[in-house]
Amino acid sequence: MSSRSRSVSVPFYHRAWTFFGSLELTSVVLVLMMVLVLFGTLEQVHLGTWLAQKKYFSSWLIFYELENGGRLPVFPGGYTVGGLWLINLAVSHVARARWEWRRFGLLLTHGGLFLLVLGQGLTQMWAQESQMAIEEGHSARYSEDYRHVELVVIDTHLSTEDVVHAVPAALLKKGRPIQHASFPFKIIPKQFFQNSVLKSGSGATATMGVGARLNVLESPRVTSDDEMDTSSAVIELVGPEKSYGVWLVSTGLETPQTVVIDGTPYLLQLRPVRHYYPFSLHLKRFTHDRYPGTDIPKNFSSLLRLVDPETGDDRDVLIFMNNPLRYRGLTFYQASFGKGDKLSILQVVKNPVWVAPYLACVLVSLGLAWHFVLHLARFRRRAA
Amino acid sequence: MRPRPSTLAVWGVGLVLAYGLMSARTAPSPDRLWGDLPVLSGGRVKPLDSVARHSLLVLSGKQSVRMNGRPVGATAWLKEMVFQPDVADTYPVFEIDDPDVLGSIGMASGRQRRYRFLDLQPHLSELQTQSERAGAVRPQLRSRFQKALLRLWEQVLLYWRIQNTLRLTGPDSELPGVTGSVHEIEAYQTALNERGESTAARPVADMSSVLSAFQARYQTLADRAEFRVLPAGAPDRWASLGQGLLDGSDGSPLHPAIGFYARMGDACRSGDTAAFRQALFDYRDWLGEHVPGASAQGRREGLFNRYQAFYKSLVLYVIVCGLVFLSFLRWPAELRRTAYGILVLAFIVHTGGLVARMILQGRPPVTNLYSSAIFVGWGSVLLGVVVERMFKNGWGSLGSAAIGFLTQIIALHLAAQGDTMEMMRAVLDSNFWLATHVVTVTAGYSATFLSGVLGVVFILRGVFSKGLEEEAAQNLTRMVYGIVCFSAFFSFIGTVLGGIWADQSWGRFWGWDPKENGALMIVLWNALILHMGWDKQVGRRGLMNLAVFGNIITALSWFGVNMLGIGLHSYGFMDKASLWLIVFCLSQAAIIGLGALPARFWGSPGTVS
Incomplete structure (x- = not known):
């Protein structure tokens, strides 16, 4: 009885403070994290690394998909567990804060850990990954994100340059009409398929363009990390007076379709999201060495010319394995190659918090070194 | 003063090991010399x-x-x-x-x-x-x-x-009218020399058709060859026998090694042992004079292969385990001392093998799954030797020798996949990261296994015997907690370094790739044990059970993720081991079950509380 009456008298915030700072919660968080990591790893066999990562680690809750299409939350996702971890780390150290040099090492270590977990969370929320494919002798000034698609309407009537309007896939999925001041038409999304198969035949929804002869069939998302979805959308273009027909756009269609509005041709295409840069990279030479008498790759490297009119940079850069180029907040890695070693594919990463793990590593190392040296000193004092 | 029996025993074993090394070095028989000949295979000499x-x-x-x-x-x-x-x-x-x-x-x-x-x-x-x-x-x-x-x-x-490396097999093995390799090369040489010269007997057209028959033959030989036998200064200039013969077409002299191999082949086929021996000795001398580097590399690796350091250490680890078990029954002090001495010898042999591999390969100790097994065992034994020196109760010897034995068995099976010193794929080709990240992560495995095995020892001895005394139990607890600190340190640092390597080569610090997740699980588990132990959320027995579960997690992250066959890290895929992995995990689960038994079922119930 007495314990019960006491617990009532403790104010809520105090109990919450004790709860969030408790080492029991630390144990719970560690176990939750382990369960999450275990299942997030096993699911990769079926979902592929990318989808499993999204479902388990870049999420607040993990849902179980019901037969009827409903979703049941079954487990906290990476963001929730990580957030709880951060709170626990912070509160437990503030709650036990006593200034002693003896504890400074552990404080630094846990500070580094906090930064590491926070940095990873922010990376998952903010980082952008895309790929830049350059053929030998050619230049590129944009990279493509094969995990996301966009609908582009390209206005080609200016002779100097094309004007590209991009509509993110999210808007197409929502299905509401899309209008923009510079568009001569309204886009009415009718259907969106994250992954699909295009088959020729009658019965197409689209009435215009190549899509009028194609059927779109929904298909499960790809799970292999080196494949990409064939996303498709069916849209209607409606002008102020009349409809310009129903069109099928798809990443499975390689060339853009042309729609003529009042004598002006516009190009229409669904394609991987492009990130354009104010500088260009020109591939001078790609090299791919193998060990003699084997197919084991020894080294890949791309010799590039970086030209940036804004900063005045005009220089050679060499990207090879374990040696990326960091430039203007972007990092370029040698990722892949193709076309008989004539095409180099660079991974382009934009991660504003890339430095967090490096800082964390320094903090943790210093903290552990501090702790260790102090222990050693104490041990020697006692021995003496 | 009479020497102790344990000292004599350890010296005896040491002398046997040293004698083995001496005899592997000396007395070159033709078979040994033949085996030492350098070739280029799998990208290395x-x-x-x-x-x-x-x-x-x-x-x-x-x-x-x-x-x-x-x-x-x-x-x-x-x-x-x-x-x-x-x-x-x-x-x-x-x-x-x-x-x-x-x-x-x-x-x-x-x-x-x-x-x-x-x-x-x-x-x-x-x-x-x-x-x-x-x-x-x-x-x-x-x-x-x-x-x-x-x-x-x-x-x-x-x-x-x-x-088909030195000679085509089947009906193509000999050209019509030619007997033996030496003769064939002479005929080829003649055809090369007489190219373009018409003689009374043979018109030019006839000669060139003879030559093109030779060349087609050697092209086939070059295409089929499994390894390259013609030495050169740089690895990428080594040639197969067929290629070497083709290279003679432009009038340059044939590679001298072609002649030596032809003589050896003919002698072998005619059963002329003396001639084979002579050709072999001549070739060895030629190698020593013209490509001393490759020749020495061949001899060094030959010696390494023959000495079988890892197999020897495996046998010694078994002996150590046996001696510690015996010490529970009779002559405890003397047998424990002998076991410790032999453990140190086994460690020296193990270290010798490890260092020899590093020298031969020019790499840090861990480069693939095979060498990780060798290194996990080595790390555990090193820790075990230190722990045994501190506590002198046989537990450190027993635990680490058990891990040494098991990891050597695993290594033996992994070696069946072929060359264990294969070349490193481009992304792994970084001695800096191999030396830092891979070594620390693997050291984390070693420490986690050692704490787990000590947990197993605690539970088995506590449940099945009355012999687990309070002092020993206290010591084991201190050992396990200390080693968990060690493994938490190494696995954390190793995992973070791995993340930094990944950031350098793939553009992300952490990608939730199976191997990364495996390493993370070990870190999380060790952290959990540390915090639960520190906060007294678990007692002595709980600590042991947690440590044993660490064995399961480490085994899964070491081998299990390779079996998933996905992700950027799955370069050591294998099938057969799955069954053994499951058996191992079940055995550890059973031990945890034993450890969770109420105190009254324990043989030494006093140690549980």
Whole structure:
């Protein structure tokens, strides 16, 4: 009885403070994290690394998909567990804060850990990954994100340059009409398929363009990390007076379709999201060495010319394995190659918090070194 | 003063080991010299002895062949393979244990496990058809039969390429009118010299058709060769025998090694041991004079292969375990001391092997799954030696010798996949990261296993005997907690370093890749044990159970993720080990079950509280 009456008298915030700072919660968080990591790893066999990562680690809750299409939350996702971890780390150290040099090492270590977990969370929320494919002798000034698609309407009537309007896939999925001041038409999304198969035949929804002869069939998302979805959308273009027909756009269609509005041709295409840069990279030479008498790759490297009119940079850069180029907040890695070693594919990463793990590593190392040296000193004092 | 029996025993074992090393160095027999000849295979210079052992391991799972009840060494087998393929075809070297594969070539699975090439020969076209069918299926989706069949087909191809390295097999082995390799090369040389010169007997057109017949033949030989035998200064300038003969077409002199190999081949085929020996000695002298580096590399690795340091340490670890067990029954102090002495000897032999590998490969100790097994054992034994020195109660010797033994067994099985010093793929080709990240992560495995095994020892001894005393229990607890601190440190640092390497090479610090997740699980688990122990959320027994569970987690992250066959890190994929991994995990779970028994079921109930 007495314990019960006491617990009532403790104010809520105090109990919450004790709860969030408790080492029991630390144990719970560690176990939750382990369960999450275990299942997030096993699911990769079926979902592929990318989808499993999204479902388990870049999420607040993990849902179980019901037969009827409903979703049941079954487990906290990476963001929730990580957030709880951060709170626990912070509160437990503030709650036990006593200034002693003896504890400074552990404080630094846990500070580094906090930064590491926070940095990873922010990376998952903010980082952008895309790929830049350059053929030998050619230049590129944009990279493509094969995990996301966009609908582009390209206005080609200016002779100097094309004007590209991009509509993110999210808007197409929502299905509401899309209008923009510079568009001569309204886009009415009718259907969106994250992954699909295009088959020729009658019965197409689209009435215009190549899509009028194609059927779109929904298909499960790809799970292999080196494949990409064939996303498709069916849209209607409606002008102020009349409809310009129903069109099928798809990443499975390689060339853009042309729609003529009042004598002006516009190009229409669904394609991987492009990130354009104010500088260009020109591939001078790609090299791919193998060990003699084997197919084991020894080294890949791309010799590039970086030209940036804004900063005045005009220089050679060499990207090879374990040696990326960091430039203007972007990092370029040698990722892949193709076309008989004539095409180099660079991974382009934009991660504003890339430095967090490096800082964390320094903090943790210093903290552990501090702790260790102090222990050693104490041990020697006692021995003496 | 009379020396202790333990001191004598340890000195005795030490002398036996030293004698083994001496005898592996001296007395060069022709077979040994043949095995030391350097060739280029798998992208690196290695002795024929290594090629022979690795090929035989891949084919038959063993390093020697049994023929008519007597063992034939790998190098002798390779000599038959390249010089007398007809003889080699009668050796049972193909290990086929899949009943469906045997069935598909019309054989019943019986007592025989290894088959001769002669047994397979009638079924080659069927095997090829089946392998093409299986090859069309995506690797992850292949059935057991398809995997086994593809493996057999690869073995057949390897076998055939080895036989076609120095001379074509079958009806093409000899040109009409030419007997023996020396003669053939003379004829080729004559054809080269007389090119463009018409003589009364032979018009120009006839000569050039003779020459092109030679060249077609050597092109085929060059295409089929499994390894390159003609030495050069830089690895990428080594050539196969066929290529060396083709290179002579432009009028440049033939590589001298071609002549030596031709003499050896002819001598071998005619059974002239003296001539073989002479050709071998002449070639060895030539090598020493012209390519001393490759020649020395061949001799060094040959010695390493023959000494079998890891196998020797395996045997010693078994002896250590036996001695510690015996010490529970009789002469505790003396046997424990002997066990410790032999553990140190085993560690020295183990270290010698490890360092030898590093020198041969020019790499940090861990470069692949095989070497990680060697290193996990080594790290555990190192820790075990330190712990045993501090506590002197036999536990450290027993725990670390058990891990040393098990990891060497694992390494022996992994070695059956071929060369264990293969070249590093581009992304792994960084001695800095191999030396930092890989070594620290692997050291974390070592420490986690040692704490887990000590947990096992605590539980088994506590449950099944009355002999676990309070002092020993306290010591074991301190040992386990201390080692968990160690493993938490190493696995955390190693994992973070791995993240930084990944950030340098793939553009992300952390990608939730299976191998990364495996390492993270070990870190999380060790952190959990530390915090629960520190906060007294668990008692002594709980700590031991947690430590034993660490064995499961480490085993899964070490091998389990390779079995998933996904992700950027899955470069050491294997099938057979899955069963053993499951057996291991179940055994550890059973021990945890024992550890969770109420105190009244324990043999030493006092230690539980």
